Amino acid sequence: MARRPFEIAERPFADLTVETFAGPGVATSGEALELAWTVRNIGEAAEPLPEQGSAITDSVRLIDAETGELVRGWFFQIAGQIAPGTAYDRVERVTLPAGLEGDYRLELEVNANASATSGAYEHVLTENNTATLDLPVTSAPAPNLVVEGVSGPAEGVEGDVYNVEWTVRNSGAVDADGTWRELVVLIPDDGSSKVLFNGFFDGALASGAASQRRETVRLPLQENAGESLIGPARIEVRIETATSGFASIGPTIYEAPADRDDNTGDIALDVLPFDRPNLRVFDVTAPAEAQAGDVVPVSFEIINSGVAPAEGKRWRDAVFLSASPEPTGIPAGAVFVDNATALAPGERYASGPVDLTLPTSASGAGYIIVWTDAGRDVSELSGELDNIIAVPIEVEALPAADLRVSGTRAPSQAVAGAEIGVDFTVTNVGEAATEGGSWTEQV
Ligand SMILES: [Ca+2]
Ligand SMILES: [Ca+2]
Ligand SMILES: [Ca+2]
Ligand SMILES: [Ca+2]
16 A cells, blocks of 8 residues: 655654744834744654654744845754753744835744754644744834045056045934945946945944044056046945845944935046156167077167166066067067166167077078067056067078978967967978977977
8 A cells, every 4th residue: 555655753752833933012123022923732652762862853934024035034043952841941042134114024933943853843733833923023224324525636646655635424313323335436437447446434423423444545557558547537435234134244333225325425536647758669689680590699689669668677688589570479489688787768788699599490481580678577557568579580491301391370469468360381391391399389
């Protein structure tokens, strides 16, 4: 005879039932409530079994009566066995989240999530394990923090530090006591943003009181020509408060949603560029012809054509052979030379000759490249784009094995610093096979 599984009891079982569930009839948001309930075991067995070592878990859930959504839950554990006919009483305090308003209910479930091996074993007798209390909640008055009177520089130079001042006022009807986050943000004209300061303010602000705040912030240096940190911008001061009403991390002060629109203030700021050096390759001396595998001498001069000195930072200049006059990367085999000296505006230094070994695979028309500040150690802003000079060189292939580079295919334009693909084929069109060992392909 077939039996349905739920009809089979694992062992004699308890039957817990909620006898009473009491709490306040109304509440205000953020309030601590006292809840009391009594649970009796009307079954035949004492549960849980001692060897299970598991407690009974009762849960209380706060449900939004309009949406049915769970707002918050609490769990309470009851240790020890409940003998048949006996009862336990619990009195617990739960704190409502701030910001609640409307109709809610509290749902008690005793012996929640029980099974044959945890909690009290009740077989299928769990329909009498719940009780519900309706709980209309009125919104308690909350603080309202307002950012006022932001002041700071109307003009600033990137990289420099400035003071930004503002006032936080509590215009709410009740005192604020807790933490809120304060941010100072640079918002350039393109709508991007850079956080200049981010910190917590921890303290108390009585209703109607104000706190004067000041932070020293550094305007970011624009490092890439593609950024837009220079030009018209805004400095925004923003405070963030708790939005959920029961935050466990982050700000603890709760504001009503309608009170969060006044949490920012800003001022206009014109960001001026920091004067930069501009390193350029002034001159290159290299042979116009060579044979693959040759060591060729390359001399060059580097000039600072910018308005500020290139000093305080070392940089390196790279020398290499390239199939393209506009290389976008630096190949293995490049020779690096440390900058000879710092350079005041208009000054230049001579480097070399350096010994550049041409790849044995090289053949045909190519370019000797000199790339100053190859490691981008010196910030030049738009001056980054003029750091390369390419000098043509005709490379005679090695006679023994005639390796040719053919089918070179690469983008005709590329942004410096971007990666591009370069395809080529090395073909031995000579009569001898390539001699042993490896050789390096270089683009
Ligand atoms: Ca039950
Ligand atoms: Ca506010
Ligand atoms: Ca640079
Ligand atoms: Ca430059």
